[in-house]
């Protein structure tokens with residue numbers, strides 16, 4: 266009888282000798298993150314090299330396309346294991362023999378900190394260097410806040426940490442962060458050449474902890490300015506403020522005191538719900554791309570795109586596709602309309618030129634991929650067509666019938682509708698298997714979210730094609746089922762309604778907006794409506810009027826405002842006043858008078874609301890509808906709802922999305938609120954059965970995100 270023994274795990278750190286040089290390779294796919302095993306391996310390998318008389322120098326490289334992408338984010342929140350990353354970095358720096366790192370691909374966070382602790386740094390051309398911990402609610406916690414200012418200067422280091430941005434190899438060399446930019450693609454070869462040169466010149470170890478800060482007084486003055494700017498921009502975020510504190514310690518204290526400060530503040534950030542929310546957002550944005558159709562089949566090739574409609578959405582989609590390198594034919598119904606469509610496209614690029622982000626030549630080379638047309642025949646060879654015409658089902662069906670006539674077999678036919686029944690659109694033509702929803706958000710060339718709406722008859726490879734297109738266009742795709750409003754707009758309609766009820770019950774639109782901003786949104790729902798145009802919501806309300814439950818409460822204030830032609834910023838007034846085209850609005854006493862009048866008509870005696878109550882109701886409505894959307898399979902998992910709101914609706918990222926937020930608050934508390942509110946209005950505040958079930962079982966939404974359990 267033969268027994269199969271489990272394979273021993275492959276070593277995540279291995280060493281090879283090249284004469285007197287010991288090469289340590291971190292080999293932990295996919296991105297060589299610094300897991301416990303990697304930290305142990307690195308620590309022990311450096312320890313052994315230090316003690317080995319045959320070793321004269323150490324080289325550290327990463328296997329594959331990356332050096333090291335940082336600490337293993339999956340380990341955050343688990344019991345800490347030794348050695349810690351600061352200990353590993355200190356061990357590297359303490360090595361008595363020169364330690365050289367070669368950086369390629371990602372050298373981020375803890376990965377860059379390993380390199381900063383080494384004595385010399387070489388980069389290959391494709392390297393991207395950064396300390397992006399701030400994006401995860403953290404600060405560089407393995408000496409980065411102390412070593413980077415000593416190596417590249419206080420201001421540049423603080424800006425690198427506060428922005429979370431990556432530096433190219435050239436920029437890193439110019440900033441003094443690395444010593445040498447090597448040609449070629451072989452990290453080991455480049456490293457060996459550099460180490461040999463060092464050994465030939467008898468170069469010594471060079472510890473960044475020993476470096477002093479240039480002109481500390483000037484550095485502190487710069488830091489004061491950065492601190493003030495950070496405090497005003499941080500909108501309740503903890504880690505940017507802590508980063509500034511650590512950098513200040515780098516200037517004012519000894520290296521060891523600075524390290525101790527960094528450790529204490531890092532642990533504080535690590536424990537914060539902000540870190541948990543941001544890490545959830547990081548993984549959720551990657552999980553959303555893992556959908557059954559994309560796993561099961563290959564996408565159809567897409568080399569040529571067509572967009573029907575040159576309005577705001579059509580032009581935005583066209584720009585996004587052109588920027589992704591795709592050739593695009595834009596179709597409009599007549600010469601005047603296509604001229605407007607082309608002008609809309611050019612306006613975006615002209616704006617980029619005005620801001621210095623694009624040159625005239627750059628614009629010309631992008632527009633070389635753009636073909637305006639008034640003939641559907643011109644898109645006969647398109648691989649994928651996106652319809653972005655007026656939001657009316659009959660108009661859309663007519664467009665799809667034309668597409669059915671002219672498009673080649675196998676072309677993907679997508680609609681950019683935000684609410685309409687895509688099953689009905691697909692059912693109107695002879696190839697429903699090719700029809701999918703691609704719901705872009707405005708401005709489509711900027712907003713990350715792309716809802717990929719999956720109608721009943723669509724074939725799986727069309728869905729896979731939509732996900733591949735999203736990747737090419739650098740969008741964050743979320744799979745949604747067909748219903749009125751899909752994931753995002755369906756949930757928005759409900760919490761918007763909760764806001765209107767509070768408005769009629771006594772909160773002013775300005776108090777509601779302020780509470781929502783206080784929660785971390787860039788703007789409140791009434792400001793948002795003024796920005797988007799009140800007429801859009803008005804049209805939706807009119808469309809839904811026929812199917813609205815006659816027992817449901819209806820607040821008329823928004824209609825009264827729209828009836829006056831007050832559609833928001835574009836008309837100079839809406840919920841707010843915008844004198845002389847101002848972008849930020851002022852409270853409008855006439856709006857408050859309309860609100861009072863509607864309260865009187867509805868027989869409501871207004872009562873005060875504080876920010877806490879406003880947010881409890883606003884979030885309870887959002888979470889309850891989110892649970893219904895998950896339960897009905899409109900969203901695959903709670904995390905898909907989270908990503909929709911993070912990437913398309915301005916939900917504060919550090920709270921991780923509405924479903925993550927509900928888990929943080931505790932589902933029993935959210936459900937108790939809903940039951941409490943239901944005493945006033947049981948029809949609106951009907952608890953989602955999924956929420957009740959989870960509470961009864963003592964589970965949270967996160968339990969539904971863990972697939973395969």
Ligand code: 3H9
Nearest residue numbers: 298334335336337338339350371373374375405406407551
């Ligand atoms: C830190 O370092 C703290 C220290 O200062 C102090 C410690 C004491 N860990 O994005 P992709 C996974 S904080 C674990 O799709 P790309 C990712 O989930 C850290 N996993 O590829 C995905 O997994 P899956 C500071 C990680 O090519 C797969 O790798 N570092 C990590 O578009 C591929 O990722 C950062 O913030 C990680 N650190 O982009 C860098 N990184 O296939 C974070 C990635 O199962 N990472 N994964 O879905 C990134 O920015 C990008 O992932 C990177 C690659 C640019 C590296």
